[in-house]
Amino acid sequence: MNIHDIAKLAGVSKSTVSRVISKNGYVAAESLQRVLQVMEEANYRPNMFAKGMRTNRSYSIGILFPDLSNPFFPEWYHVVEQISGSKGYLNYICITDPFGETELKRIDDLLGRSIDGIIYFSYQKNPDVLTKLKSISKQTPVVCCDGMMIGEDLSYVCADERKGTYDATRFLIESGRKRIAYIKGADAYQIGLNRYEGYKKALVESDLEMADSLVFSGDFKMADGYEAARFFMEQQNPPDAIMAATDFMAFGALNYLNEHGINVPDSVAVVGFDNLTRTTETNPPLTTIELPMEKMATNAIETLIFQIENDKAIIQQVFDCKLIVRQSSHL
Amino acid sequence: MNIHDIAKLAGVSKSTVSRVISKNGYVAAESLQRVLQVMEEANYRPNMFAKGMRTNRSYSIGILFPDLSNPFFPEWYHVVEQISGSKGYLNYICITDPFGETELKRIDDLLGRSIDGIIYFSYQKNPDVLTKLKSISKQTPVVCCDGMMIGEDLSYVCADERKGTYDATRFLIESGRKRIAYIKGADAYQIGLNRYEGYKKALVESDLEMADSLVFSGDFKMADGYEAARFFMEQQNPPDAIMAATDFMAFGALNYLNEHGINVPDSVAVVGFDNLTRTTETNPPLTTIELPMEKMATNAIETLIFQIENDKAIIQQVFDCKLIVRQSSHL
């Protein structure tokens, strides 16, 4: 069943049918009606291959995630999918890996499908990948979703995570915390370094101690937060506050503290980062730095679609983070 | 840059280049070498639209998930993506909704992309959707991933969840539990009913009480498990065991119990279902019924690809569940 058959059934030419489908060019109200009806009755669906061959558009977007076990990514995708769907796009999801070793291959896989654009997440800042992304982005727009791309000649959307963590750390200091521990990402990851920088900056400014015993490198898993809390609390002089680079790791820390009868926030304050949905459900509800995820995700996909449909010029956006004080940090 | 340009550069005809790309038909070793080299140098990528127009294959698979906040689905997808990727396929992910209201539209969206096959998850058994899936599956294979499809004229992969829950309930009874509560899915969902049936069957066989006060309907969220535990434990005669239809809800129940100093398993046993990765990390580690997720996911995608590439006949598979006893149920 093709455009030709529809044309015959509706008693018009294939050109007219084409005009109906692509909604451009003149077509008489009567013809329109008849073609629409015939298409409906015949359950006709335009052939995307033929369409794509002429237009070079697939209405498909490729998304690269380094890991799907952190609920941050599914939450982000949920927002993206809503918007892209409403604009007629469908999304390929590729799971790369935390070290970015498979990224180049997956980008090629996506390009082989003639996707219209790419949304890129990574834990790493791999020069080869950046070069590739830069070179394709004149043809196929790419939007990167992390602050570590700042300074690169690429489109990105990110948040001022450094300032976010800085503000939160200041808040803890001002509310009297003296020994503030930090759970950062693995040393091998470039992602999240801005968060760690904000923490260090606030400590330095306040002449607070920056000991190795107060920093733990995790792998962004919940279990790492749990282990970090154990590492901190088993010291003879444990911290009175624990900040985590992600809510997900803060969850793990909270679990450890709750299970060991260590009162939060009386004995130790806990602060996360991201403001995941579940932060209101923890015990106690988690003070966290809000990454304006919904705003960022919306912006990322809308930017990408704008670039696809209008202008491929680079667009870079930075959002503010906001400290959200809940019970896990109250004295 | 198309097959014609490559042919000219390599000094052969476009037919020979086509034979090189599609790896079929005779081509001399020398020609092969030259064409390969030219393609490499020109960074040539075959045009999938033109290819698809002739072959009617997109090497794309569509996956429908009703919800992405339950980590069960990302875990499943991770397995699927690994395998489909290794066989040259990429996956579109559509998030429908728990009530299945958007499923028909999303299926149409996918068909509009000429996907080669569909993997279908749902919380509901919507007759319209089933009719649609049955009608398309002669052309575009569909593999459903839940036991509620048993009896339908569709390909599916599922587990004997009824028996799984039955076995687990028997185990609790035999280890001396007398009042066994159950956290089921929302009444509006057809999914998970087999699990609930297994629970009821075991209770009836042992002449144990089946009170309304021992059954709670949740929405598969962690918070629902938390609420369920509160509902059960605030009764004057609380249960000595809580089973949940999903690990995710069991996590919520465990949180409630831990936070309220109710000893697990001494005061109350907790049993989940799914054997998510995180079950070994809870406190105490969670006894659960293993849904052989990896095996099922592997089977689902391999079945689908087999149907795409070989034979579209219906394939139906049922796997066994296995009780995994950890500390949350030990007396």
Add this chain to the structure above:
DNA sequence: ATTTGCTATGGGAACGTTCCCATGATTAAC
């Protein structure tokens, strides 16, 4: 010497769209 089968290659039609161009019909403007 002829036939057969295998290897190797090239030409051309076909897939189902879009889009440019040509052709009228009708209406509006002078």
Add this chain to the structure above:
DNA sequence: GTTAATCATGGGAACGTTCCCATAGCAAAT
């Protein structure tokens, strides 16, 4: 009443592959 602008339609080339068919060289078998 001619000209111009707008509306409506159809024909045909083009997009970049695959695949069928024709051709032909060469070795092995008759």
